[in-house]
Every structure is written in structure tokens, then in C-alpha cells.
Amino acid sequence: MTAKTTIIPIASGKGGAGKTFLTANLAIALAEMGYPTIAVDLDLGGSNLYSFLGLNNRLPGIGDFLKARIADLPELLVPAGTPNLKFLAGDGRTPFLSNIPYGQKIRLMSNIIKLPARYILLDLGAGASFNTLDFFRLSPHGFVVITPEYPSIMNMLSFLKNFILRVIEGNFIKNQRIRELLQFHYNQSMTEKQISIESLTSEIAAVDDEAGEKVIQLCRRYRPRVIFNKGEHPDDMKIAKHINTSLNNLLSLKADYFGFIFEDSCVRASVRKRIPLLPSYRQSMAAQSIGKIARRIVKFWDRHIENSDQLIYNQALSEYKGEKNLNS
Numbered sequence: 001m002t003a004k005t006t007i008i009p010i011a012s013g014k015g016g017a018g019k020t021f022l023t024a025n026l027a028i029a030l031a032e033m034g035y036p037t038i039a040v041d042l043d044l045g046g047s048n049l050y051s052f053l054g055l056n057n058r059l060p061g062i063g064d065f066l067k068a069r070i071a072d073l074p075e076l077l078v079p080a081g082t083p084n085l086k087f088l089a090g091d092g093r094t095p096f097l098s099n100i101p102y103g104q105k106i107r108l109m110s111n112i113i114k115l116p117a118r119y120i121l122l123d124l125g126a127g128a129s130f131n132t133l134d135f136f137r138l139s140p141h142g143f144v145v146i147t148p149e150y151p152s153i154m155n156m157l158s159f160l161k162n163f164i165l166r167v168i169e170g171n172f173i174k175n176q177r178i179r180e181l182l183q184f185h186y187n188q189s190m191t192e193k194q195i196s197i198e199s200l201t202s203e204i205a206a207v208d209d210e211a212g213e214k215v216i217q218l219c220r221r222y223r224p225r226v227i228f229n230k231g232e233h234p235d236d237m238k239i240a241k242h243i244n245t246s247l248n249n250l251l252s253l254k255a256d257y258f259g260f261i262f263e264d265s266c267v268r269a270s271v272r273k274r275i276p277l278l279p280s281y282r283q284s285m286a287a288q289s290i291g292k293i294a295r296r297i298v299k300f301w302d303r304h305i306e307n308s309d310q311l312i313y314n315q316a317l318s319e320y321k322g323e324k325n326l327n328s
């Protein structure tokens with residue numbers, strides 16, 4: 001690990017939100033700014049980050065590490081087409097690795113955080129498998145990508161609910177009573193009548209006073225970052241107010257908003273050609289938004305941003321108006 005390494009896990013409640021697209025291009029943007037960066041394909045069972053980086057699918061990767069064919073993770077890093085950028089492939093050559101035993105997962109995670117880079121981006125699988133939840137725990141500020149539609153937002157909320165349950169569970173591995181309480185709440189949909197993390201905390205406190213206090217501290221430690229993708233209009237951001245209320249009331253969580261990326265035909269064009277959006281479509285709206293997210297990471301990673309939803313909305317609005325003026 002270099003003097004300081006920032007790990008950025010990129011998750012979403014639903015497939016197709018744009019995690020892999022974002023991981024690839026954000027990694028390129030950070031590398032272009034001069035920071036040693038590694039893009040890691042952790043979507044085990046569905047690895048396709050290589051194609052968004054314009055690479056081939058025959059590279060040895062995490063699958064080989066887990067099968068102990070290659071003992072040293074850094075040996076698997078390959079140049080990814082941009083100076084300062086390296087790629088760590090997933091399990092393209094060794095499929096069916098979506099359920100890895102816990103011990104192997106711990107070994108993998110402890111090696112990932114030691115990789116030599118300033119930024120390490122993790123492309124995760126969709127949904128709330130234990131793999132994804134555990135990889136997401138590698139940072140207190142993981143990214144959640146959503147599209148501005150109701151199902152995507154509900155899926156994000158249930159992903160974050162399962163995430164918080166997993167965090168609590170991980171801290172009380174030996175407490176059978178608390179684990180049973182948690183088991184009941186996993187994977188209940190967010191639309192069912194359900195309890196909040198606050199009331200779960202009271203249930204836990206009733207069993208164990210100190211544990212209740214610890215759960216409150218754990219929830220405060222995590223502050224995920226939300227990226228809107230495939231937006232049509234800046235007004236899509238207005239839903240952020242409702243998201244904040246749900247996060248606060250149901251999950252006792254706060255989030256920062258970190259970017260708004262418009263639906264952009266250049267993205268599909270780049271995917272069709274199997275090349276990254278950057279640098280070929282640098283002037284596209286999506287590429288410009290990704291550049292802004294990269295700069296925000298560099299400047300604000302360790303800070304909370306007050307009113308981030310309003311700031312991102314204002315920025316999306318000025319991009320939108322700028323584009324309209326260009327086309328008129």
C-alpha cells in the first residue's frame with residue numbers, strides 16, 4: 001500500500017445501473033490526473049470490466065488467486081491502456097466463483113487493500129450477496145449507483161439495509177441472540193411492513209445494553225455516496241429529498257451525493273466499439289460528469305459535503321442548460 005490508499009467500492013441494488021461503466025471510466029479519469037490507480041473486477045460470476053476498458057477476457061485474475069494458481073495478487077496486475085492505470089481481472093477464466101468461502105474472501109480482501117495504488121476502484125456485483133456486502137465494507141464511503149427510477153431507489157435502500165445488517169452481524173459474530181434477530185430482517189423487501197434500524201437497535205439494546213450503543217456508533221461510521229446515472233433531466237435529482245428521509249428514518253444513515261451522469265448515446269457507442277468512453281468521447285456529457293466526480297474524489301473524499309444534493313442538482317442544471325444552448 002502506498003502512503004495513502006483510497007478504496008472505492010462501486011455497488012448498486014440492481015444490475016444495469018452503470019457500475020462497470022463508471023468503474024472503468026472513473027479509474028481512467030483518476031489515472032489521467034496522475035494518480036496511480038487500480039480497477040478491480042470483483043463482480044465474481046459476472047466479470048466484464050475488461051470489456052469496458054477495451055481489454056480481452058483471457059487475462060488471469062482473482063479466480064486464479066482464489067484457486068491458488070497464483071499466490072501473489074500484484075502479479076496479476078496488467079497495464080490498462082492509460083498511464084498510471086492497472087487492471088486486476090475477475091474470474092473470466094475461472095467461472096462459478098460467485099460463492100467463495102469466507103476464509104478465502106478475507107484473504108482476498110486483505111490482499112486487495114495492500115495493492116500499490118493511490119486509488120483502488122472495486123466493480124461489484126449487483127444486489128446484496130454476502131460477497132458484495134463484504135466488499136462494500138472495505139470503505140466507509142462506498143458508491144451506490146442508481147438510476148432515477150422508483151425500483152432502482154427501492155433496491156438501493158434494501159441494499160443499504162442489508163449492508164447495515166451485515167455490518168452489525170460482523171461485529172457480533174459470537175452473539176447468537178443478536179445474529180438471530182438480524183437473520184429475521186435480512187432480505188425483507190423495503191415495501192413490507194418493517195422495522196427501522198432504530199427499532200432494531202432498541203431490540204438489540206434490550207438483549208445487551210452495550211451492544212445497542214455499539215450499533216449506533218457503527219451506523220455513524222458509514223456514509224455512502226450516491227451517484228445518479230442515466231439521468232434525463234436535472235429534476236430527476238429532486239427525489240434525493242425522499243431518499244434522505246428514508247435513509248434517515250429507516251436506516252439511521254446519511255449519504256452524500258457525488259455525481260449526476262446524463263443518459264448519453266456516446267456511452268452506448270463506446271460500449272458497442274468495446275472502447276472506454278475516455279478518452280475517445282472526452283467531450284461527451286457523460287465523460288464531463290465523470291471528470292467532475294474524479295475531481296470531487298480527489299478534493300472531498302475525506303470530508304462530508306453539506307447540501308450535496310443541492311450542489312449536484314445545480315451542477316447538473318448548468319450542464320443541461322449549456323448543452324441546450326450548444327444545440328440551439
Ligand SMILES: Nc1ncnc2c1ncn2[C@@H]1O[C@H](COP(=O)(O)OP(=O)(O)O)[C@@H](O)[C@H]1O
Nearest residue numbers: 015016017018019020021230262263264267271
Ligand atoms: N450514462 C449512460 N448513458 C447511456 N447508457 C449508459 C450509461 N451508463 C451505462 N449505460 C449503459 O448501460 C449498460 C449497463 O451498464 P453497466 O455498467 O454494465 O451496468 P452494471 O455494471 O451496473 O450492471 C451499459 O451497457 C451501457 O451501455
Ligand SMILES: [Mg+2]
Nearest residue numbers: 019020021043
Ligand atoms: Mg457490471
